[in-house]
Amino acid sequence: MRTALAITVLAATLLAACSPSSSSQQPASAAAAPVVKTVAITQIVEHPALDASRKGIEAGLAEAGFKVGDNLKIDYQNAQGSTATAGQIAKKFAADKPDVIVAISTPSAQPVVATVKDVPVVFNAIIDPVAAKLVPSMEAPSGTNVTGMSDYIPFEPQFELMQKLMPNLKRIGYVYSPGEINSTTMLARMQAYLAPKNIEVLAVAAPRTTDVAAAVRSLNGKVDLLYTSFDNGVVSTYESVYKVATEIKLPLVAADTGTVRRGAMAAYGPDFYDLGVQTGHMVARILKGEQPGTIMPEHPKSGHLVVNPTAAAALGFTLPEAVVKEAKEVVGQP
Template identity: 50%
Template structure:
């Protein structure tokens, strides 16, 4: 009697275990990817979406065999640090950190969990990796670094004879400081002086831009997260004061910059996703060299050009991949 009951109990427990296995979320036995960004704006959102789509294309689908979590720090470095600590406690297979401040927060919090950064202009200056070779650490990623000489060529095509270039940026953001310092080295050879306007917070964008009125022939914006997240404030100043805006982020052209020769950030996300998949399949992040993208696209906004007092040459318009009217 006892033996039969024991057998029945074993069968019941086996059935319960099987039922639990079938009712458990599919990702419980598979992979987990946690994604964080310093703020939400079109370029960073495009990276996030590109990563997710690339993972799906390679067989890792959220809600099926992948646990996917995304959190934005809403522009707050303190929140970025909190998110980093939470993710580390969750122990996902890979953390993806979008933009420099979020990547720095994760690097400061873990030396073991795999980190793939994306949308970081200079990962060396940001102290994420020591150079562009495989790091030998838990960090690798994909940079959005641009060749600034090409940005200067674009500037001169849009605003011939430019002598004073304004730049609104957050001096606390490493990727922006890198661009400012490089411009200081490169611009004098082109007869151009850089005029800086600091905007540590998004609410400072408008006043920083207004401080450049009468002092500059054009304003250049890099992928500074404060500036891009509040780009409409900069556009209003540019339109009202007839100051041409040149961007490095093609999404900013849709929002009111005249032109940008930049990276397709969705494609950058897909490229980042490929790196994530390599790690999910067993490669060590420290064995994967940091990457960049050389696929540049010219976006032009003819309505913005009119509002900001610029007449664009026909040959320049013909060279654009996308024209926004």
């Protein structure tokens, strides 16, 4: 009886040792499987500046060790220019609870920050995060679930560029979307800066992208040049801006350097790809354990000058040689 019992115990022991469920037999690859982080990205509309920033974000994450298809999943949603859709995307991300939400542009960031309180949020490409009520200050960490990157470059070097182009500049045209706080904030800053210099700003509202061309045409003969900022409605239809401007010979100066390839004759502003890389590094810090409320919101590290002499000629203007030599980049026909 004792012999039979001993044989039974021995058999059970041998079976347990040979069982595939034994931890010693687990494949090494299963034990080393990477933890996949999810970053949800919402963008108000597709245009070159915002697209470049999004690509930069992915590059910045990769530099920090987070690569798509390896240990990173990106859920990208585009609102196609609709603020209502941007709100729906914010609600979707709130329910999905990714590891981090990145909101590119003010119209996408505002509904995310208003809706999401328990997931880290990083904004990108925002002129004035404080006016947009994303963070209480750009001079200190928020203490909330929000941080991010502004794309604001002071207006002063942009105005200095305009003066180099037109020393006798008196009137600046500005077409903008009245529903975009980034655009209305920029208008207020321009007016406050230029009023003491006796420079007039003639602003024309374009509530929809289909209104932009007519708004540009309405400036015919009334201003010395048209200045375009980071207004998403204007930038998304910049080809129509350029078309009308060439017809009425209205020089175009921009804040968005990407629009120089699409018709602006000169721009001084941030590189949106680099802006995205900075943002990607910030997101990576959060994925590695830092809290967004302890991370200082940031501005672009620098701005640069891009010019397009061919576009200038089509707009009835010749760029001064000194300005062309000063440019970091000279591009051709848009």
